[in-house]
Amino acid sequence: MTVAALFTTAIELTGPQRFLLMLPLCLSIAVVYKTMRLEDVRAIPAASLILWATIVLAMCAVGVGLWAVFSIMV
């Protein structure tokens, strides 16, 4: 019953730390994508980490860019 309660009760997310939830989601996307693409399974961890860092940095760059454009225009 305790295990079921873990999945029936929502977690309350507040504050800027909620953006950290982007990191594991990006990691799972990177791992599955590289698992499908690479033929050598030993290369999956390193390639996944590189792709994960690329996704996160690119999203941060897009976010900063949009924030700068918003700051200039408003």
Add this chain to the structure above:
Amino acid sequence: MALVPPEPATNPAALAYAPRNALLTGPIAGFLAWLVPGLGHMYLGHRVRGVVCLVTITVTFWTGVAIGGVQATVDPHERTLWFMAQLCTGCNTLAAYGLHSIVEPHPVAGQRPPAVLAHWLSSDVGVHYTGVAGLLNLLAILDALGRADAPSPKRARRDHPPGVPRP
């Protein structure tokens, strides 16, 4: 120059790259990949690839359910399109929907059903996690269908040891 006769059908090297049973292997692998993430790859002999898919997609899906709560996350009536994406994870969504049906409060006659209380941000994050897990499994299903005609890694290694030139 004499022409080289074609390889006989019993040549193991030729058999290794022949489709196993093109009529059944693809659909079975696709169905297994939908039913349990990674199972299609395991069926085709790609065990490591299958285990990675199984762990990653399952953990992503149930993390989303834990964040948003099953009632606000897996809801075919309120979030129909997201539910269609979640359905790509097969038994995970079916189990979550079963849990949703169990814990859903039953409306009393003459009264409005009680609202599901979930923080809007939690439910949105949970839906994104579960929807992305479903779409990742859709990618895995398509990959399993694509690999169905190729030989399994074990069979390819047996028939073509490393360092030996292929015929």
